[in-house]
Amino acid sequence: MKKLTALLLSLLMVVSLVACGDKAPAASTEANAEASSDVKVKMGFICLHDENSTYDLNFINAAKEACEKLGVEYVIKKNIPEGQECYEAASELVDDGCNIVFADSFGHEDYMIQAAKDNANVQFAHATGTKAHTEGLKNYHNAFASIYEGRYLAGIAAGMKLNEMIEAGTITADQAKMGYIGAFTYAEVVSGYTSFFLGARSVCPSVTMDVTFTGSWYDETAEKEGANKLIEGGCVLISQHADSMGAPTACETAGVPNVSYNGSTASVAPNTFIVSSKINWAPYFELLINSVKEGKEIPADWTGTIATGSVQLTDLGTVAAAGTAEAIEAAKAKLNDGSLHVFDVSTFTVEGANLTSYMADVDTDAAYEGDHEVIVDGYFDESGAAFRSAPYFSLNIDGINLLDTAF
């Protein structure tokens, strides 16, 4: 019986090998033919998860939008882990004739760099990465957006809501405590919650904030539990930086207002959703495609802003306080004309003192050594043009209380 299984399966395998022999050369010549024509753009995308993750969905939607707008062929590979699989996926996309390959997750970076080294005539781009400016490869690029500005504006919406609660007498000014669920104690998260907090404090001076971490970018249960823990601890408004619906759902159940991320969560939390900030990646994808079409250089680091249409706020939810839209518009105008900076050092203190100098770990190294002075003209220059696109603000400012820092 064993022999029979073996025989049958081996037959299957022989058949597969024969067919493989036929197909392999055809596929590779096709790839060569497409790669040699440099006007025609084909873009490949590598996603860590699939549409079920709000993070990846945001990339997938932008990819479709940009490619369809510019009439460019595209391929999306989903569920690619942060290991050698990413290198293989990138190489397969190159084999398939793609001349731009984009990956969406932080852990993909080293494998994208490896693929970029092996394929000098293909452009590789990577979101949230930190190494393009030190690696010095002509065909490897990082991108991010000044999402801290979006978080700041969302923070204003949160502050307005707190003011409304204080005026209505539901809470006193001292009870204006927000809660925040973060994934890791990573600069991207720290920068996000700090800007959110500063936005809220710009309209509601008595606000404080508790922060808890889940140790995962996507863990519905942990995010829900985190939100419940914060609510039990007296937080009257919740926001989060993690990719599941856990926190919005917990807020809806508890009736606590929520400021979301990556896109509107009004569908699961119609009665508690205030607003969400998100990065729109379509402008960057269009830039990549047009640069390759026209043979232009792509910057090593690109930071999308409110002006490029990369940083967006969703429509306000029904629970947003009156006047929120106007307050956000006013702040947005000031951010755009440069009269307002989110991390203005006069608006926050670290251990009781104002910051005058800070060496940030811009060039990634295993010792986390600070290497660049990032306080310029009286503000912390986050995602600055002189540094890199991925956030490096990792200070613990006064008024924010970290409940745990295990991750």
Add this chain to the structure above:
Amino acid sequence: MNNDKVREPLFHIVKRDNFSTKRAWIVRAVAILLALIVCAIVTMLLTGDNPFSIYATIFKGAFGTPRKTWITFQNLSILLIISLALTPAFKMRFWNIGGEGQVLIGALASAACMITLADKVPNWLVIVIMIAASLCAGAIWGLIPAALKAKWNTNETLSTLMMNYIATQLVAYFIIVWEVPKGSGTVGMINANTNIGWIQVGNKYLLSIIVALLVTIGMYIYLNYSKHGYEISVVGESERTARYVGMKVKKVIMRTMILSGALCGLAGLLLVGGINHTITTTISGGQGFTAVMVSWLAKFNPITMVFTSLLIVFLGRGASEISTAFGLNQSFSDILTGIILFFIIGCEFFITYKVNFRKSVKEDKENV
């Protein structure tokens, strides 16, 4: 069941003893055909896509280009090594569900050597220490449940399963110790510039394939032609017989689990040192569990296992190609894989057993 005079149940399940090889052949062919037909119907009903183009895409996903073929064989090798590792334990009727943890702990040991020894000893010595460390780590992870079983007769299914969680949490802990940059929760590519501890033979896929080949041949000889292999099968058939003929059952159990764990550790070494050059809690990707199925499907025959693991890897690679080419969710391809495996495993049941219905009952029950 043995006596006709007691109230007869609706059907009997009887072991076949005279099933001709030709008929078994036909049953298997029919099962695969049926599986493909059911998959085709499901595909058309759910997506409206042409099932034949889906089958062609599955095939292309596994063997479409030379690179794809290499990757398929590399994945096959890793799954095969883990399956072979579990086999001696299963043959001994020791339910080692801890393959995942044994692979992870081997992977962790390799990564630890690569990170901590990189600037202390020469590259060749790093590699030697890595090999020793990952084999030992896997062996220890296998030995602990075996020793518990031998000493206090604990349930090895539970203890090996629990050891998986301990290994996962240990890896999670060390990732935070080694993460770059701070707070990111990823280790990144280890020694990306110096390549210290990177093990490679020929092209980057070949090493795992060669190792898998050696392990397959070695395991075949070990199980069929060695004294140890004989002892394993006697203990598996009946512990009492083994004890009666003077075998030291406890010693056999522990020795076999050391081997099982060490081979899993070897797979961990290949995953970190040979393929990924990083460490994550999901680096094994559930293969420690898939290997259980591969090993059983092959009825513990190392040679057959080459083909059962090829089948699983082929379906998996094809599945991800479908989701890319047709814009379908990965879950859809998992459904197809599930249907095919269901039929293959199901047909083995009908080859081994036959179902006799009670004569008075006319209704014909569909069997699978």
